[in-house]
Amino acid sequence: MKIELKQIKIRDLVEGYENDDETGRVVAFGGKLDIRPPYQREFIYKDKQRDAVIETVRQGFPLNVMYWAVREDGTYEVIDGQQRTISICQYVAGDFSYLFKHFHNLQKDEQGQILEYELMVYVCDGTDSEKLKWFETINIAGEELTKQELRNAVYAGPWLADAKRYFSKNGCLAQKIGADYLNGSAIRQDYLETAIRWISRNSVDVYMAKHQHDVNANALQQYFRAVIDWVESTFRPTKERKKIMKGVEWGPLYDKYKDNIYDFKMLDNEVARLIKDDDVTNKKGIYPYILTGDERNLSIRAFTDNQKIKAYERQVGICPICKQHFELAQMEADHITPWCEGGPTIDTNCQMLCRDCNRRKSNK
Structure with a gap:
């Protein structure tokens, strides 16, 4: 893989700048530089970051090195530096102002100083896998790419x-x-x-x-x-209920339950009941639970160690189902009246079962 350091004037960089929102195509450098190849994210600079790039250029301070890769047809693609490149191109194109002045409002000497500013660009020539590996490496110090950006x-x-x-x-x-x-x-x-x-x-x-x-x-x-x-x-979620719907894996639920017919009022009442239930510690699991009936979605509040000890002492270590004696560590807490039947997680509804009996009861 060949890597060469080049000095690119802004005058040459912005030539032929084009940003097509419909296709996502962003080019510059006489149409020879693809600023947004498939793995690059959308423009995400905030105004403060964008302005910092322009201030750096206007002051003549060095801007961080950029990285381009050579394609098979001799054109280039941005490996690192998309946000800075677009900020510069947008400013010269008049898309935004800095310190209340657009580029075309500047004096000729001020415009000239910007256009003659030289960017330091490392140009990489190699195979696709070499370039992608290089891209992953140089981005470690920045905002790491997501898996989907790499798939792109x-x-x-x-x-x-x-x-x-x-x-x-x-x-x-x-x-x-x-x-x-x-x-x-x-x-x-x-x-x-x-x-x-x-x-x-x-x-x-x-x-x-x-x-x-x-x-x-x-x-x-x-x-x-x-x-x-x-x-x-x-x-038919309300604005407040949407907060507990965010991030639910809706696709698999749709695939499995889309043909079922539900009574909206019954669903609505059940959601309201579960939201109010303090034993439900994972409110985001309410909707998956309503569809699947799997209580694991709700992370039902467990009995505390103190509640377990009190129940164990009350039972004198005897499992109420098999009538055998066990050590505390060999037993598990259980709702006497199941939670799904309205049994709360309180002292009087707690019993200690041996592991085998508790498993058998849970599987019924």
Whole structure:
């Protein structure tokens, strides 16, 4: 692998700058530099970070080194430095002002000083795997790439380009209809990864490899839309209840239960009851529990050590089912009246069973 240090003037960098929001294509350097290759995230700099780049350039201070990779056709792609590159290009193009002045408002000598500023760029020429490995290495010191961002590099193609329109941009479809139900963010590829994980049943790489050369990602966005529509029509959540719905694995639940018919009022009353129940320590598990009936989703409050000791002493170490004597460490706490039947986690509803009896009771 060959690595060469070059000095690139801003004048040359911004030539042919183009940022197409529809396709996600961002180029500069006379159209020869791809600023946003598939593995790069969307522009995420805040105003303060963007302004710091422009101030550094205007003061003539050194800007952090950037990294480009040479492609087979002789063009380049940004390996590291996308945010700084776009900040510079946007400023010169007049997309934003700094200190209340746009670039075109500056004096000629001020414009000249910026355009003649030299960026330090390491240019890497090697195989795809070498460049990707280099990319992973130089990003260790920065904001580490997510697994999905790395997958995007491997499975680039028309399908991914279309999928990113729906799932990877600020204001995209997934953000508009699903932000209340998803963890993470669109620009860090979390929404895209979640949607693929749902539709593929956790086989993200297999799904992306299979569809890499599809002309569009319609199937993925239609599936995602169907999941969110089902969630909202089934539960009709309020703004407050959406807080405990965020991050639930809705895709698998949709796949299994979408054809069931539910009484909305019964669901609503059950959700309200579980929210108020202090024994339910994992409120986010309420909706999976309602659909599956699996109490493990709720992390029901366990009996305290003190409650266990009191029950053990009350029973004199005798298991009430098999009538055998056991040491405390050989027994487990159990709700006399099961929690699902309204039995609370209080002293008077606690009994100690031997492990075998407790397992048999739990399996009934």
